[in-house]
Amino acid sequence: MKYILLFFSLLTSPSLFSNSFEFPSTIENAEGVTLELFDDPVPGNEETIHYIEGDKNLWERIQNGFAIKDIDNRRVKNYIKWYQSRPEYVERMVERSSRYLFHVVEEVEKRNMPMEIALLPMIESAYNPVAKSRQKAVGVWQFIPSTGKLFGLEQDWWRDKRRNIIDSTNAALDYLEQLHNLFGSWELALAAYNAGEGRVKRAILRNKKRKKPTDYYSLRLPKETKNYVPKLLAVKKIIQDPERFQLYIKDIPDKPYFQVVNVPDEMDTHIAAELADIPYEEFQLLNAEHNRPLMKAHFGAQDILLPVDSVDTFLKNLEDHKDPLTNWITYTPIKGEKVNHVAKKFNIDIKELIKINQLRSNQTLKNKIILIPASPDVLKKYPINTDNLYSYSTIITHKIKPGDTLGGIARKYKISIKDLMEFNELKSTKIIVGKYIDIPQ
Incomplete structure (x- = not known):
């Protein structure tokens, strides 16, 4: 996803995949990261952990919707081996996905798309909503800025809709549908999602000129893209039979995890979490689009996502809440004003001001919005941590x-x-x- 620009990809293609391909000792994953592989069985996983079967299990629904043809080549086997050697990584990935997977499955099903698509964020971002790649791709679906804007994903000082699970899922599925309509194959659509439409088109034309097959497995594509579908199919195989691969896949109920809730146009993220009586980290994971501790709508009210079983608590506490819903004020600096001037004006530590607003030391604040704590107690009660939650996509x-x-x-x-x-x-x-x-x- 990192290199996609709808209808504008102008990248080149390396080596041809064939049946005689000799798999190297290292491979590059879907994020362009080198992964070393093992010749021997993975040690330390001798004990089989059984998959928990539920009465209404989302994994069963997902498996019933699989439609992409299976392959059993060396690339798939090596990715399975990679996941096998990282049971904790798999468990964390599945745990994160449990918040979003029902929604994604619903949307994939509505469009009659293969259910493998619901697993795509596992290879893009490990279902991490704040994942950011070195190519500046963001969110569970890993949209680069330009493609995100092309599909209506707003990105500004206040928010980044690439991290909004509802909006980014709609955008990703729209894009994948367009690619499938163009290429007529889900494997080719996935390749184009990863490498760009232009690159796949050129690979097809090259093979046509040489009177060679034009399916995904016959095309000359970048290593990352040749590994992309096999990695997805490896995840699919693990989901189908985790016991076989000595991995634990937690049961996910086949019901909504979150609900959309309408809130006032200005509200603190910390206060929203407190009113819902949920940990702040949980609120962040469901509302990762917000760049600031203050949520501010452009026009009128705004929506947040809350766990279904927390909505009634939130609404009751919001109705009873008599204090301000925000502990912050916004300030627009005058022409030529610098960070130290603003810090002095509002009697705030300059380091805190820089941290809150992600500024450079003593820069001139031209055309900037500055967030200021409404009182000195705000930072004591709600310490600002600008580090993303598990923000690694590679x-x-x-x-x-x-x-x-x-x-x-x-x-x-x-x-x-x-x-x-x-x-x-x-x-x-x-x-x-x-x-x-x-x-x-």
Whole structure:
């Protein structure tokens, strides 16, 4: 998705995929990240964790809608092996997807599209709504800015609709439908979603001139795009039979997780979470489009998403709430005003002002909106954390070699030891030669 521009992709294509293709020891995933592969069975997964069957299980509904032809080639097998070696990663991905998957399934079903499409965010972003790639693709569907705008996904100082699960899903399905109508094949539509329509068109024309087949598996496409459909089919196979691959896929109820709720035109994200009586992180995951702690509608009221079982609590608490719904004021600096002037004017620490508004130190604030705490207590009660929640859409896999240390690996990939340990769920800095460690990017 990172390179798509509807009807304007002008990129080139590398090597041809054929039956004689020899799979390398490393592959590149759908986000363009090098993944090392294993020749031996994955160690440490000897105990089979059984899939929990529910009376109304969303996974059953998803499997009943699968329609893309299965393949069983080496690319698919190697991606299965990659996921097998990361059971915690799979569990986190499925856990995140549980908030959004019912909605996506409903929309895919309405359009009579293959249900594999509902799994596409798993290979695009691991169903992370705040995922951002190095190509500036954002959200579970990984729209780049230009394609997002082309499909009506608003992006401004206040919000980024590429992170809105409802709007971005509609946009992604619209785009995929257009590509399917153009190419007549879901495999080719997926390839174009990943690499761009122009690149796939040129690959088809090249094969036609040479009187070669023009299906997805016969085209000369970039490595990332050749791996794209196999990676999706690997996820599909895991969903169909997680027990076979010694992975745990949690049961997801076949019912809505969230509900759309209308709220006033200005409201704090923290206050909304408190009124709903849900953790702030949960509110952020459902309302990831908001860039600021203050939600501000352009015209009239606005909508938020809340867990279905929290809506009544929210509405009752909102009705009873007599205090202001916002702890922030907006300020438009006068011409030539700098960060330190504004900090002094409102008696706020300059570091906090920079952090809240993501400014550069003492820059001139031309045509800027500045968010100011309404009182000194605001930042004490609601500390601002500008770090995204699990905001990694790409992962590099590093094989530990003799002489490697965790600190050395952290320095090489420009990540803190703490974050590296947390991401890999390590209890100590000791590492074992020959094992693999994942580095979020």
